Amino acid sequence: LRFDEQVRVVVFKSQVKGVFCAGADLKERAKMDDAEVGEFVRRLRNLMDEIAALPVPTIAAIDGYALGGGLELALACDLRVAASSAKMGLIETTRGLLPGAGGTQRLPRCVGVGLAKELIFTGRQVDGEQAASMGLVNHSVPQNSEGDAAYQRALALAKEILPQAPFAVKMGKLAINKGMEV
Numbered sequence: 001l002r003f004d005e006q007v008r009v010v011v012f013k014s015q016v017k018g019v020f021c022a023g024a025d026l027k028e029r030a031k032m033d034d035a036e037v038g039e040f041v042r043r044l045r046n047l048m049d050e051i052a053a054l055p056v057p058t059i060a061a062i063d064g065y066a067l068g069g070g071l072e073l074a075l076a077c078d079l080r081v082a083a084s085s086a087k088m089g090l091i092e093t094t095r096g097l098l099p100g101a102g103g104t105q106r107l108p109r110c111v112g113v114g115l116a117k118e119l120i121f122t123g124r125q126v127d128g129e130q131a132a133s134m135g136l137v138n139h140s141v142p143q144n145s146e147g148d149a150a151y152q153r154a155l156a157l158a159k160e161i162l163p164q165a166p167f168a169v170k171m172g173k174l175a176i177n178k179g180m181e182v
Contacts, residue, residue, distance in 0.1 A: 009056055009161050017064070048101045060154075061148075062083065063148055068090060072102055075110060076101075081151075083150045084127060086143075089119065089126060109180060112135075
């Protein structure tokens with residue numbers, strides 16, 4: 001995707017109804033030794049960084065649960081659209097873990113330091129409407145009978161981006177991302 005000049009916007013959605021991404025399989029992770037866990041987390045963090053570094057806008061269509069690494073995936077995207085019924089949270093602390101794929105950096109940039117600390121310390125889950133009110137998602141939409149309302153709104157948002165000058169959009173993304181590091 002990084003090198004395909006035909007790609008102008010990437011929308012992430014799930015094929016599983018009611019779940020955007022439920023995060024890591026903790027039963028599988030419990031079987032790993034320390035070295036394996038370290039490698040797993042490193043690879044997961046690299047994946048999220050690669051998604052964040054895509055040169056085109058990325059949109060997460062959250063039509064269900066986005067927990068732990070699932071929310072970290074959504075946070076790696078430039079824009080997030082959620083169904084009002086979606087459930088999101090960095091719930092790792094409720095399992096004795098720490099968000100390890102960039103959530104501790106991306107969530108504060110998105111919602112502010114104090115609110116990010118509260119959400120991470122408590123492991124609280126929020127719905128799409130709450131997420132929109134705190135700036136975690138760009139849009140919250142009522143879920144439809146097909147279960148893809150966020151995806152439909154994400155496509156509409158992508159269609160708003162498509163007519164814009166590709167180079168200007170890419171450079172706008174780059175300038176914003178670099179500016180956030182200053």
